[in-house]
Each structure stands twice: as C-alpha cells, then as structure tokens.
Amino acid sequence: MNSPAGKLVTSRSELNIEDYLLSDSSINEPRGKLRLRDLLDISPTLTEAAGAIVDDSFTRCFKSNPPEPWNWNIYLFPLWCCGVVVRYCILFPLRCFTLAFGWFIFLTSFIPIHSLLKGHDRLRKQIERVLVEMICSFFVASWTGVVRYHGPRPSIRPKQVYVANHTSMIDFIVLEQMTAFAVIMQKHPGWVGLLQSTILESVGCIWFNRSEVKDREIVAKKLRDHVQGADNNPLLIFPEGTCVNNNYTVMFKKGAFELDCTVCPIAIKYNKIFVDAFWNSRNQSFTMHLLQLMTSWAVVCEVWYLEPQTIRPGETPIEFAERVRDMISLRAGLKKVPWDGYLKYSRPSSKHSERKQQSFAESILVRLEEK
Amino acid sequence: MGNTSSMLTQYDIEEVQGHCHDLFEQQEILSLYQRFCQLDRNAKGFISSDEFLSVPEFAMNPLSQRLLKMVDGLNFKDFVAFLSAFSAKASLRQKVELIFKVYDSDCNGKVSCNDIMEVLRDLSGSFMSDEQREQVLSQVLKEAGYTSDSFLTLEDFVKVFGSSGPEMDVEIPVD
Numbered sequence: 001m002n003s004p005a006g007k008l009v010t011s012r013s014e015l016n017i018e019d020y021l022l023s024d025s026s027i028n029e030p031r032g033k034l035r036l037r038d039l040l041d042i043s044p045t046l047t048e049a050a051g052a053i054v055d056d057s058f059t060r061c062f063k064s065n066p067p068e069p070w071n072w073n074i075y076l077f078p079l080w081c082c083g084v085v086v087r088y089c090i091l092f093p094l095r096c097f098t099l100a101f102g103w104f105i106f107l108t109s110f111i112p113i114h115s116l117l118k119g120h121d122r123l124r125k126q127i128e129r130v131l132v133e134m135i136c137s138f139f140v141a142s143w144t145g146v147v148r149y150h151g152p153r154p155s156i157r158p159k160q161v162y163v164a165n166h167t168s169m170i171d172f173i174v175l176e177q178m179t180a181f182a183v184i185m186q187k188h189p190g191w192v193g194l195l196q197s198t199i200l201e202s203v204g205c206i207w208f209n210r211s212e213v214k215d216r217e218i219v220a221k222k223l224r225d226h227v228q229g230a231d232n233n234p235l236l237i238f239p240e241g242t243c244v245n246n247n248y249t250v251m252f253k254k255g256a257f258e259l260d261c262t263v264c265p266i267a268i269k270y271n272k273i274f275v276d277a278f279w280n281s282r283n284q285s286f287t288m289h290l291l292q293l294m295t296s297w298a299v300v301c302e303v304w305y306l307e308p309q310t311i312r313p314g315e316t317p318i319e320f321a322e323r324v325r326d327m328i329s330l331r332a333g334l335k336k337v338p339w340d341g342y343l344k345y346s347r348p349s350s351k352h353s354e355r356k357q358q359s360f361a362e363s364i365l366v367r368l369e370e371k
Numbered sequence: 372m373g374n375t376s377s378m379l380t381q382y383d384i385e386e387v388q389g390h391c392h393d394l395f396e397q398q399e400i401l402s403l404y405q406r407f408c409q410l411d412r413n414a415k416g417f418i419s420s421d422e423f424l425s426v427p428e429f430a431m432n433p434l435s436q437r438l439l440k441m442v443d444g445l446n447f448k449d450f451v452a453f454l455s456a457f458s459a460k461a462s463l464r465q466k467v468e469l470i471f472k473v474y475d476s477d478c479n480g481k482v483s484c485n486d487i488m489e490v491l492r493d494l495s496g497s498f499m500s501d502e503q504r505e506q507v508l509s510q511v512l513k514e515a516g517y518t519s520d521s522f523l524t525l526e527d528f529v530k531v532f533g534s535s536g537p538e539m540d541v542e543i544p545v546d
Contacts, residue, residue, distance in 0.1 A: 034507065036515040036531055042470060042490065043537035045434050050457045050541045052428035053442070054406060059426060063409065282412075343427045352431040357496030360433075365499065368507055 034367045045356075058339045061248040064280045065272060087295050095142040095294050102138025106131055114202065122231070128202045129180035129233065135199075136177040139170075144298040147174055151305030154179040154264065158230040160308065161223075163256050164266035165328050166238035167246040168279035169286060170293070171268055174301060181236035182226065184219070186210055192286055203233050210241075210345065220255055227261050236266075239321060242341035245278040246270050249334045250341040252321040257311065264308040265324050267332040271300040282344075304331050379404055390448045391455035394465075399458075399543040400451060407447050417444045433494050437473055456539065463536030464529060470537060471528045481522040484508065 110131050117124035140147065154162060162181065164171060169192075172183055182204035187193060196205065206226065208219045226232050239252035246269065257263060270277040275296035279289045293299055306327055311320045329336050379387075384397050395403070410418045410426070420443045424430045432438070442453055455461060456469035474482045474490055491504050499507075509519055515531065517523070523531075 033514075034511055036511040036517075037533070039487070039491070039507065039511050040470065040474075040528065040531060041537050042434065042473065042494065043466070043539040045432060045494065046438075046470070046473065047457065047539050047541060049429055049432040049434060049438050050454060050539075052426050052432065053410075053423070054403070054454065054457075054541055055544050056426050056428045058428065059409065339427060347424060348427045348431050353433050353435075354496060354498075356431070357433055357494060358498045361495035361498035364495065364507060365503065368503075368510070 032367070034364065038367075039364075057248075057337045058343060061244050061250055061337055061339070062280065062282075062344065063245055064278055064283070065245070065247075065276050087297065091144070091297075092295050095144070099138060099142040102135055102141075106135040106138075110199070110202075125202070125231070132180050132199065132203055133177055136173045139173045140177050140299075143170075143293040143296070145174065146298055146300045147177070147303060148301075149178060149303045149305070154181070154234050154305065156234055158232075159227055159261040160234060160264055161227060161256055161259060161261060162234055162236045162264045162266055163239050163252070163324060163328075164236065164268055165246075165249050165332060165334065166240045166243055167268065167270060168243055168277050168289065170277060170279070170290075170299070171238070172236070174268065174303065175236060175266065178303075180233050182206070182233040183236045184208060184223065184238075188286070190285075190287075206235075210342070216255075223255065224259055227259050239325075240341045242344055243279050243281060244341065245276075245280075246272075246332075247334060248337050249325055249329045250337055250339050252325045254317040254321050257321045257324070258317040262308045262310050263320070263324055265306040265328050265331075267304040267306060267328045269302050269332040269334075271302075274298045274300050277301070302332075306331060387448050387451050391452045394455040394458040394460050395451065395543070398545045402543050402545050403451055403454065404447060407450060417446050418450070419443065433496065434473065434490070437476065437490070437493060440476065441472065454541070457541040459540045459542075461539075463532070463534075466537050466539045467528050467532050468525060469539075471525050481524060482528070483522055484512070484519045487523075 110128065113124060113127050113131070117127070139145075162175075164175065172181075172185075175181060176183075180203050183200070184206040185196065185200075185208075187196060187207045187209065196207070204226065206219065206222045209215050223235070223237075226235055237256040239254075239256045240250050241253050242250070244250055275293060275298070277293070277299060279286070284292070309320075309324055309327070311317070315323075325336060328334070379401065384400050387400050388395065388397065407418065408414070410422050412422060420439050423439060423442065424435070429435055429438075442450065445453060456465050471482065472478075474486050476486065476489070487508060488504060491499075491508065495504065512519060512521070
C-alpha cells in the first residue's frame, strides 16, 4: 500500500536546503548488492546530526556579539571606568533630556493637529508626516546616531514598496527619520504597542500577528490595497520577518514580492565598533535594548537606497525575493543563509526530514533489485 | 547575554579532556563550551530536548529522536564525551560503539532484529513499506550468516564493519 512513488516535486518555487547542506552527500554512493554493513552504517546521518549540534548556520544568525572586554589592565581599567562614568552620568542624562524635549514638542504639536485638522486630511497628513520624521530624528539623536544615507531618497509614488534587512526595531526609526514610511509590524505589548496604535496609525501602518495562520491572507490584502493608493505613504517591509544579527540574512518572505509593483531595496549596516545594534528579542526587551543604545558611545550605520527592481518575466516571486536579497546582502556585506527566520519560533516542517527519508529509501530499494 | 561569562579554568579543561580520553584538543573543548553555553539558554548546566530541537538542522535529521534520548540532559563533560566519537582521532572501535549504542536503545548490550527494524523505520519513514523493510533485512541478515532471531553484540558490529570503519568525523570550528 505504501508506495515509495510519493514524489515530492521540488518546483522552482522551493529552495532546496538540502542542496546547500549536503553538497557531497555520501548516502547514495555505494553501488552493488546490499550488505548488512550498508544497512547498519548510519554514519552519514549521525555525522550530520553531530555537525548540527556542534555548529549550525541558523543559530549563528542570531548570535549577539558582545564587545570584547579590553579593560583588564592597570591603566586601561581606570580609562574604561572614566568612559562608563561619562556614558552613564553625562551622556545618558543629556540624551534623556533631548528625548524628553523632542517628545514634548512632538506631543504639543501632534495632538492639536490631529484633532483640529480632522476635516483637512491632506494637510493633516503632511504635517503629521513631518512631525513623525522629527521625533525619529530626536530618537536617533538620543543615541548619538551617525547615519550616512547613500542613493536617491525615497519618493512618494504609488505601486512601490521598500524592503530592507532587519536588525532591530531601530531600523525603522533610522529610516523613518529620512522619509515617513508606512510600515508593517508585529503588534507589540506595552508602551511600544501604545505608540504603534496612536502615532504610527497616522502614517498608515499595517499590523500582523505572527502566530495567526489565517492572518496571512488578510495582511496580503491590506498590503495590496495600501500599495494601490496614491496618497498613502510609501510602504516599508522587512521581508526577513525577524531580527537578524547584521552579519547574515535569512530568507525573504515572498509576501512583499508578489504585490505586482516595484520593489526598492534598502541595505542597512551597523558599525559594530561602537555598539552591537542587534536586538536579540529572546534575551532583551525593547526598553532594555534602547537603554543599552542610549548608554553606548554612538550608533553608527550606513543606509544604501538601491536601484528599484521589478519582477522579470518568467520569474517566480521567490526567485525575485532571492535576487533582491542578493543585492542587499552584497551591498551590506552580509552572508546569506537558506533558513526561514520563523524557525526561531517554530520547528522545521516535516517535509525536510521526509525528503531525506525518501532519498534513503530509494537508494536502498534500488540496490535491492540488484542481484 | 546568551554567551557565557564564566570561563573554563585550565583544570576544568584538563578534566574534560581526560573524560573524553584526549580525543579533543584544548581549543576544541573551549569551542564546544562556547557552543554548549549558547545552546543552554538559561545556564542550567545541561541542554534540554527543546533547545536541541531549536537547531533546525538537527530537528530535520531522521534520527533526531533517537539521539535526543542519548544527549538530553547531559552535562558538559558527558556532552564532550558523547561527541568524542566524532573526533578524527577516535578509533574505529569507538565509532562503531556509538553506532551500536544508537541501535541498542534499551541498553541491554544486544541489538535484536527488531532494533534494526526500528532504526530502518526512522530512516526510511513512509517511503518503504514494512514488507519491503522485512525483505531487505532478512536478505542482508541471511547473507551475513544471521537469522531473524539473532542478537548482535558489539563484537558482531565490529566484525561487520571490518577494517574500513564508518566515516564519522566532525570538525569543531575553532575561531
């Protein structure tokens, strides 16, 4: 009843992780009559498993790089202590003050504008855009952010989306300071959620819930509607779906690439000498992450706006996504890995292990025929 | 954060090295310790099944459940001892011994036909029927001189593998 002919067709729309991992798989090599030793020899599978335990490319993507301690020395240690004092007792209060000041200006302008100009949507949106850009600049100033932008600035045109690699939620703030994007984000709890529902609502944000499976279609529709509207702010999407440590890129989700519009890639690279901007959401809350940034010397990063791309004839959305990922990884000097970022939250689907089982079963059965 | 703040002393490293019969260099033990602490998220001193399964490459492996039974809850010393069979310096016998232990899930020192069937089932999944598996098994057993009631010991395994041992080397990245 069970026939091994259940062929899993690897269409062009699926990237084969196995090709990446087992470029020289030895499972299928021996030929000839089947012997007991061939059956008992599970060493290739065991070696793969042990190799994965010892090191794997997925965990490497989410490894924080803590700064190397350099203060173990009689003269360096006092210097480092001075640095700590400056950072925590001088810079940090200054930055808090700047941020509070910025918030004050923002709120005293935003709230009246939001309620008074309710009828004049166009004007209201324009002013709110400027205000959001302003508060983001204040945020960036509060970490002494030094951001260099390369390439033409984003323009407000219909039928285009912007995609960028994702390291931390501050990516959004760094980009928003230049252009008021609308963004698609996971709804967060706490004060971040409050900001999301009030201020980001005004630039036109779309919410999704990672754990809701049916959510995907609803969100896809919202994306399509947003992109069609001429008046909406340009949409910014982080197709990795999760924060990665700015040394690697994980696979891009195809949602942004099947909206039938131009995709403008943005590459972001943080300079690790000053601070490691990777937000390891499993280890830190966003508040702690912000505090860490505010007590570091500076956040230095480069932003490249790359050439807009459209899907080529005969190209699937996944191939298109990979092509854009190539561009971004090349520009920002990141290594590509073939993993889905959501594996951070869930186990890989059984079809991967099924594929291995299938190739093993086939190799055994083929040799069973040989006499 | 996720990385270890406690360092291994020279004594610790030598103790672990002794426990794994000097099959790893000291640098490799340090790398393994870093990896151990990375996988052991809340510094409990061992890695739970869940944490092993969070490595997608491991979770995708058909033998992952069997291996989990062997590695779940090991402290660092035993973790290194388990991995020592994969060192390039390990002897043929040590590698065969590990394979034997994977088959012998009830740890009674004997591998029955049923045990081999179980592993075969893990490896081939739904792509081979039970009849096909029985057929394969009885064919190779007969050819090697065993019956379906035979029990294989470690010595039998060593004999079957002969002088060309299994290729089971894993390189520990040292950075």
